[in-house]
Amino acid sequence: MIKKIALTITSAAVFGVCLNAADRINGAGASFPAPVYFDWAYEYQKATGVEVNYQSIGSGGGIKQISARTVDFGASDKPLKPKKLDRKGLYQFPAVIGSIVLVYNLPGVKDMELKLENKDVADIFLGKIKYWDDKQIKEDNPQVKLPHKEIVVVHRSDGSGTTFNFSYYLANVSDEWKNNVGIGKALDWPVGLGGKGNEGVSNLIKQTPYSIGYVEYAYKMRNKFSSAVIQTKSGKWVKPIEENFKAAAKYASWGPKNHFYQVLALQPGDNSYPIVAGTFILLAREKADVNKKVTAFFNWAFKNGDEAAKKLGYIPLPEDTKKMVREYWKENNIAPSK
Numbered sequence: 001m002i003k004k005i006a007l008t009i010t011s012a013a014v015f016g017v018c019l020n021a022a023d024r025i026n027g028a029g030a031s032f033p034a035p036v037y038f039d040w041a042y043e044y045q046k047a048t049g050v051e052v053n054y055q056s057i058g059s060g061g062g063i064k065q066i067s068a069r070t071v072d073f074g075a076s077d078k079p080l081k082p083k084k085l086d087r088k089g090l091y092q093f094p095a096v097i098g099s100i101v102l103v104y105n106l107p108g109v110k111d112m113e114l115k116l117e118n119k120d121v122a123d124i125f126l127g128k129i130k131y132w133d134d135k136q137i138k139e140d141n142p143q144v145k146l147p148h149k150e151i152v153v154v155h156r157s158d159g160s161g162t163t164f165n166f167s168y169y170l171a172n173v174s175d176e177w178k179n180n181v182g183i184g185k186a187l188d189w190p191v192g193l194g195g196k197g198n199e200g201v202s203n204l205i206k207q208t209p210y211s212i213g214y215v216e217y218a219y220k221m222r223n224k225f226s227s228a229v230i231q232t233k234s235g236k237w238v239k240p241i242e243e244n245f246k247a248a249a250k251y252a253s254w255g256p257k258n259h260f261y262q263v264l265a266l267q268p269g270d271n272s273y274p275i276v277a278g279t280f281i282l283l284a285r286e287k288a289d290v291n292k293k294v295t296a297f298f299n300w301a302f303k304n305g306d307e308a309a310k311k312l313g314y315i316p317l318p319e320d321t322k323k324m325v326r327e328y329w330k331e332n333n334i335a336p337s338k
Contacts, residue, residue, distance in 0.1 A: 025293055028055040029062020029075030031197035032098055032162050032216045033279040037075070039308045040301045047304075052297055056197055060159015060185045066090065066282045073294045074282035077161020078185055079261045091283040091291070091332060092259040093325045095298060097249045097315040100166050100275040101240040103225035104212040105205050106132065108145055111226040112239055115140040118231045118274070122174030124212065125153055126181070127191035132210060147210070154204045154213030157194025159185040165277040166214045169265045173274075214275075217245070217313040230274060233266045238273050242313070248272035249315045256328040276315075288333055295329050296336035302326075 027037075034056035041052035057065075059076035066074030067088050075095075085092055102121060104114065116124075120136050123129040129136055133146040156163045164185045171178040181187055193208070195201040198219045205211050206223060217240065220227050227240045238244050251267040254260040264276045281298065283291045302325075306316040317325070329335035 024051045027073040028065045028071045030059045031056040032077045035218045040305045058158040059161030077279045078164035089285045094278045099217045099245045102228040114228045116228045118173035122177045149210040152211040153192030244273040248276040291334035
């Protein structure tokens with residue numbers, strides 16, 4: 001269960017202590033990892049007395065706030081390329097791995113009962129497939145009772161790393177999407193309703209029968225959504241389950257030389273779920289002392305937070321990746337002091 005108190009963590013009185021600026025870390029950004037960051041923050045304050053105030057405002061907002069130096073760390077599901085990091089004076093490292101799933105509010109259709117080919121997912125979000133009983137969907141779901149109801153597409157309205165990774169997937173399975181919509185944190189959507197954050201998309205789907213949208217897996221679990229079976233890069237059907245997320249995540253080949261830049265979507269393998277994504281922390285290069293407080297938090301999470309991440313549906317970083325991240329901190333003089 002997510003510790004909702006960690007959403008703001010503004011009252012030190014919860015733990016009977018008086019906090020000053022030295023005991024507080026402020027971060028903002030991606031909603032994709034927010035559930036696990038809230039959990040880690042709650043437990044970290046209990047263990048150390050240090051408050052971590054994380055605001056789930058979307059990856060675009062996180063990049064803007066750390067670029068403006070208004071927070072101690074930014075968070076983004078869209079990794080920034082090395083040249084952009086240099087231009088903005090930022091460090092970057094991964095914190096955890098998550099997965100983006102297609103969730104639907106389709107009365108009478110159970111979880112993982114619906115199959116959607118990758119090209120059909122693109123056509124739904126392009127507005128080309130308009131009804132649930134379209135022949136393209138029915139062909140793959142002969143045993144499913146599909147209603148003649150209009151599909152309500154739900155997407156993000158804010159700058160979003162979840163959208164970046166989802167649109168990266170769509171652009172690589174559909175030339176029409178690639179040529180007409182493209183890849184980005186914010187898009188000119190052909191159809192649909194917009195919600196702010198994974199939270200906003202989740203709320204719209206809950207409230208809207210016959211809707212479909214994309215959210216990070218933790219939000220599917222929290223809201224008990226039904227999610228679609230889609231296809232691997234090679235076209236094999238693959239369920240949105242932990243085993244298949246891990247099958248894709250094992251292909252991560254991050255390294256410190258390019259500040260861990262890599263997009264994880266559409267990895268090879270017969271069981272690799274196609275929309276797996278890393279989520280990243282951004283730090284201002286000139287703020288060594290502040291950065292050491294931030295890395296102390298994530299170092300604690302790397303040691304103590306894996307079980308919480310797993311329970312929420314995330315994949316912890318492999319130990320060799322954690323080791324590389326710690327070496328990256330040392331090389332840039334931002335490793336925790338203790």
